Amino acid sequence: MNTVLVPLDGTSHATAALPVARALAEIASASLRVLHVGEPMLATHDLPNALRLEPEDIHALVLEQVTGDAAERIVRLARDCQSVLIVMCTHTRQKKPRGAIGSVAARVLQDASCPVVLVRPQRGTHPWALRQIVLPHDGTPTSAAALGPAVSLAQLSGAEIIVLHVPTADLPDEPDSYTMPQYVDQPQHEWPMWAREFLERTLNLSEQSPEIRTRLFLRRGKPGDEVVRLATEQEADLIVLAWHGSLEVGRAGIVKQVLKEAPCPIFTLRIDAPAEEAGEFEATGRNNFRGGSGDPGIDRDRAG
Secondary structure: OOEEEEEOOOOOOHHHHHHHHHHHHHHOOOEEEEEEEOOOOOOHHHHHHHOOOOHHHHOOEEEEEEOOOHHHHHHHHHHHOOOOEEEEEOOOOOOOOOOOOOHHHHHHHHHOOOOEEEEOHHHOOOOOOOOEEEEEOOOOHHHHOOHHHHHHHHHHHOOEEEEEEOOOOOOOOOOOOOOOOOOOOOHHHHHHHHHHHHHHHHHHHHOOOOOOOEEEEEOOOOHHHHHHHHHHHOOOOEEEEEEOOOOOOOOOHHHHHHHHHOOOOEEEEEOOOOHHHHHHHHHHOOOOOOOOOOOOOOOOOOOO
């Protein structure tokens, strides 16, 4: 059976991931598995209380505990169980981690073989539902890899996809990229035409079906700032990001900023393949999130 894995370490911060994981498990028709990594091993009847689980939280989930290195055991169990997702908090034992996320979450994010959904502990344990998905898309095959999971989640949940395009001064150097033109002669005509073509290309890449609502926002500014701002304005429930898997200094600046400032959970899809193979990865990286949509609506929100 497909599983959604939720690591809990006994802190109140960690439980913020549980409502998100439960809702995503229902969307994916997957079982919910809670993992505790720590020593000493606890008696089975003591485990729920140690993980700060209420009686209603235990309904329809599997509890498991192991010892060892936390990140390594989380990644291994997710692989062994063929988990469709890992859902965990960005940090738990620190009020403010040194970087965007804590050390365990960072290692899981980089090593997991399935997508990872990261939840900021500030959201608390109130119920979570998926209605609005923000999908940043810079026109490159790399960002296109996130289309499949986003579309599949939208199809399964009925959520709306809000595509965000923030053009930059430097044109993408990836082959087959498609981004906003630097200059236009007749903005009132060329912007709507370009926006529709951009969104149609996006939809074609993901083979969407007609029932999914989609909007496109064009923004001027720093991409990380605009992702956070749009997610806040639209009261988004999820941000879907594709990335290359390196949190080294000078890398993944947008991902780090979104992880640190986003007002909602972040679905991260690591791309190991070269950029030119992203189309194939998009097809194989969906796990059990499959779906699509069709005729888009277009909202032009262009500053500057």
